[in-house]
Amino acid sequence: MTNNRNAAATQTNNDKDTKLAIQSFWLLGLLNNAPWVLMLACATNISSGGVALVFLANQLPGLLAKVTAPCWFHRVSYKRRIGVASLAMGVACALVGLGGLFNDELSSSDDDDDGNDVTNATRAQFGLVLELLGVSFMSFQCSLGEASLLALAGKFDGSLLPKLSSTSVSSPSMDSYSALDNDNNIRFDSHDDIDEGLFAHEEEEQHNNNAHTNNNEQSSSSATLMKTEKQHRKCITAFASGTGLAGIVGYAYKSLLAELFGWGLSYIVWSAILFAMVYYRTYCTGLYEMDIRLEEAASRNRLEGERCVSSLTETDGVEELNDRKEQRSSLEMVMQPHDGEEENGSSTLLSQYSSASTTTATKSVHHMTAWERFQTVFSLWPYMIPLFFVYMTEYMMQAGVWPAIGFPVTSTSARSQFYHYANWTYQVGVFVSRSSGNLFTVSITMLWVMPMLQLVNLCIFWSISVNHFWYDYSLLIMCFVVGLLGGGVYVQGYNRINADMPKELREFALSSASVADSVGILVADISSLFIQSCIYERNGIDGAVVTCPF
Numbered sequence: 001m002t003n004n005r006n007a008a009a010t011q012t013n014n015d016k017d018t019k020l021a022i023q024s025f026w027l028l029g030l031l032n033n034a035p036w037v038l039m040l041a042c043a044t045n046i047s048s049g050g051v052a053l054v055f056l057a058n059q060l061p062g063l064l065a066k067v068t069a070p071c072w073f074h075r076v077s078y079k080r081r082i083g084v085a086s087l088a089m090g091v092a093c094a095l096v097g098l099g100g101l102f103n104d105e106l107s108s109s110d111d112d113d114d115g116n117d118v119t120n121a122t123r124a125q126f127g128l129v130l131e132l133l134g135v136s137f138m139s140f141q142c143s144l145g146e147a148s149l150l151a152l153a154g155k156f157d158g159s160l161l162p163k164l165s166s167t168s169v170s171s172p173s174m175d176s177y178s179a180l181d182n183d184n185n186i187r188f189d190s191h192d193d194i195d196e197g198l199f200a201h202e203e204e205e206q207h208n209n210n211a212h213t214n215n216n217e218q219s220s221s222s223a224t225l226m227k228t229e230k231q232h233r234k235c236i237t238a239f240a241s242g243t244g245l246a247g248i249v250g251y252a253y254k255s256l257l258a259e260l261f262g263w264g265l266s267y268i269v270w271s272a273i274l275f276a277m278v279y280y281r282t283y284c285t286g287l288y289e290m291d292i293r294l295e296e297a298a299s300r301n302r303l304e305g306e307r308c309v310s311s312l313t314e315t316d317g318v319e320e321l322n323d324r325k326e327q328r329s330s331l332e333m334v335m336q337p338h339d340g341e342e343e344n345g346s347s348t349l350l351s352q353y354s355s356a357s358t359t360t361a362t363k364s365v366h367h368m369t370a371w372e373r374f375q376t377v378f379s380l381w382p383y384m385i386p387l388f389f390v391y392m393t394e395y396m397m398q399a400g401v402w403p404a405i406g407f408p409v410t411s412t413s414a415r416s417q418f419y420h421y422a423n424w425t426y427q428v429g430v431f432v433s434r435s436s437g438n439l440f441t442v443s444i445t446m447l448w449v450m451p452m453l454q455l456v457n458l459c460i461f462w463s464i465s466v467n468h469f470w471y472d473y474s475l476l477i478m479c480f481v482v483g484l485l486g487g488g489v490y491v492q493g494y495n496r497i498n499a500d501m502p503k504e505l506r507e508f509a510l511s512s513a514s515v516a517d518s519v520g521i522l523v524a525d526i527s528s529l530f531i532q533s534c535i536y537e538r539n540g541i542d543g544a545v546v547t548c549p550f
Contacts (some may be wrong), residue, residue, distance in 0.1 A: 017290055018161055022238045024286030025153050029242025030249060031279040032149060035089055035272050036142040037250025039096065039135050040398075041423065045265045046096075046131045053545060055399040056525040057135040062143025063522055066515035069147050070373045073511055074365045079288055081148045086280035088141035093273045095134030100265035102127035134269075145279075146243070147514045151507035152287065153235040154498045158506050160294045161235070233495050236510075237437030240491040244434030247427025247483075251420070365508045376505060377512045382444060383493045384516035389451035390489040391520030393458045394482050398423065400528030401461045402479075404535035407472060412543075418473075425476040429483020430490075437491040441499075447492055454485045465535045490517070 036058065043054040073081070102123065257263040257271070365373070402422045406415030442450075457478060464470050494510060501509045533544035 017294070018234075020286055021156050021161065021290060022234050024282055025149065025156070025235045026238040026242040027282050027286075028145075028149055028279065029239040029244075030246045031242075031275050031282065032085075032145040033142060033243040033246035034249045034253065035093065035269075035275050036138050037247050037427070038254055038269065038272055039092075039138050041251045041254040041420075042096075042265055042269070045100070046128070046135070053529070054132070054135060055395065055521070055528065057132040058139045059518060059521045059525055060139065061136045062139035062141075063515070063518040065140055065143045066147055066511075066518050069515070070377055070508065070512050071370070073147070073151070074508070078148055078152055078291070079284070081144060082283045083280060085141045085145040085148070086276045088137045088144070089276035089279065090273050092134045092137035092141060093269045093276070095137065096131050097134075097266040097268075097270040099127045099130030099132075099134065100269065102130065143514070143518060147511040149239055150236065150494060150514055151511040152291075153239045154494075154506040154510040155291075156235040156287075157233060157498055158503050160291070233437050233441075233498070236494050236498055237435070237491060240437055240487075240494065241431070241435040243490075244427070244431035244487050247430050248424070251424050251427060255420070365505070373508075376508065380497065380509055380513045383447070383497050384513050386447045386451050386489050387493050387513065387516035388520040390454050390486050391517040392524045393451065393454040394426075394486045395521045395524035396458055396528055396531060397461050397482060398426070398528075399525055400531030401458070401465050401535065404532050404539065404541070405461075405465050405471075405475070409468075409539045410541060418475075421473070421476060422479045425479040426483040426486075429480040429485075430487035431483075433484045433487030434491045436488070437495050441495065442488070442492045444496070447489065447496065450485050450489050454482065457482050457485070462531075462535075466538045 039058050040055065046054050253272070254268055257268045263271075368376070403415060403419050405422075406412075406418050408414055460478065461475075464475065494513070497509050497513055498506055529546045530549060533546050534548035534550055536542070536544045537548045
């Protein structure tokens with residue numbers, strides 16, 4: 001009776017921890033990206049003729065953080081990284097607000113003094129520099145936080161939450177066994193999770209002999225595996241969903257304060273400093289303390305396993321390990337591609353990573369050479385290329401095409417209004433698709449098809465902006481589809497990385513792969529300067545910051 005009560009209390013606490021982790025990742029995703037989106041929402045206020053210039057400043061420092069992440073992330077704790085990201089967020093809001101206030105004062109002085117054009121131009125440039133510097137700090141914050149929290153979500157999904165779900169139904173002592181030596185001596189290993197292929201090299205003959213006698217166990221194991229796979233996507237999906245909602249919150253925040261309360265750029269971004277405080281507080285109270293506590297519990301379980309190993313006789317230990325081998329064999333039989341996924345898709349990738357595990361995956365990232373880290377990052381190309389292309393195409397639309405559409409196109413306010421509503425609708429699509437990670441998993445083929453569809457959307461929008469054959473607010477439907485495709489590639493790509501990569505490399509892979517979307521956005525931002533300029537020229541609009549080369 002006492003054991004049952006203890007087990008029930010443990011399960012209740014575990015459920016609370018799981019719920020807290022999911023809620024924390026969702027809120028951190030929202031807070032990490034909302035100020036960054038706010039900068040994009042204010043892009044036309046900062047530089048109306050060069051929206052892509054603001055996008056560029058909002059990307060370069062973040063790209064630098066992600067490119068160098070494989071070299072230093074493993075040396076800096078999550079808490080320090082999130083602390084630096086919080087500080088950068090506050091500094092960014094302060095600088096952009098100061099630059100905006102500087103320009104507001106300049107605008108008011110223009111009405112009284114028209115004789116200091118050179119001085120006013122210099123002051124305007126100085127205000128713009130402050131604003132772009134602040135946007136750069138926000139870029140660094142967002143990328144540092146995103147790469148760190150994606151890796152941490154992978155850790156929770158792949159290591160910490162599965163241990164919580166297994167404590168009430170499995171023996172912690174047997175989870176501490178990792179292999180059986182050829183001499184039938186029990187060998188203890190610190191990598192204590194039975195679900196990582198610990199008995200993957202057992203004999204095929206024994207596997208085949210047991211296959212026909214374990215049909216009932218296979219059905220139960222299959223159901224358990226499906227439930228576990230879904231659970232192991234919860235934190236990444238929660239973070240992705242939060243980042244998706246951040247787009248809506250960022251634009252709504254700006255609209256609410258500007259249109260309802262009449263606030264200017266400075267006061268809007270200054271008020272966002274509150275986001276930085278809540279951001280750091282949420283991490284410390286929600287994830288940091290839980291991470292430490294669960295790691296300590298895992299250490300106690302390992303020590304308990306060591307004591308159990310020493311107390312078991314050799315025969316008993318071998319027999320129990322053989323039972324666990326048979327359970328593992330039944331699990332392996334159901335680990336096949338689902339939802340019609342082709343054999344040459346992710347299963348091929350899984351076999352590649354499995355064969356490479358003896359050289360790099362079994363190593364701690366701390367002990368990998370720079371070349372081994374580079375090889376690991378390069379091996380992520382099946383996921384990084386779709387991320388790159390989908391972000392490149394959608395940000396070409398956001399920064400280059402949409403600012404040049406308006407009804408009528410010659411009206412600055414009309415173009416600004418369409419840009420505002422288009423991004424609103426886009427963010428709704430992103431939120432919907434990024435929240436779908438727990439509902440289904442796409443194949444590798446589909447992960448590559450979605451960026452191609454996004455390229456089609458870009459071509460359609462370019463043609464519309466020049467020829468005006470479909471030129472009204474029903475275009476927002478297309479903007480919603482753009483958001484669906486972009487958010488879908490994001491959440492499905494990172495979920496596949498977390499599922500396909502060996503556990504030793506998941507955190508490293510998730511943080512490293514995030515560089516792909518940043519490179520895509522950077523390429524798009526540079527291209528968009530010329531895309532917007534060419535559309536302006538076709539429509540007879542002045543104000544572009546570069547000259548159309550065509």
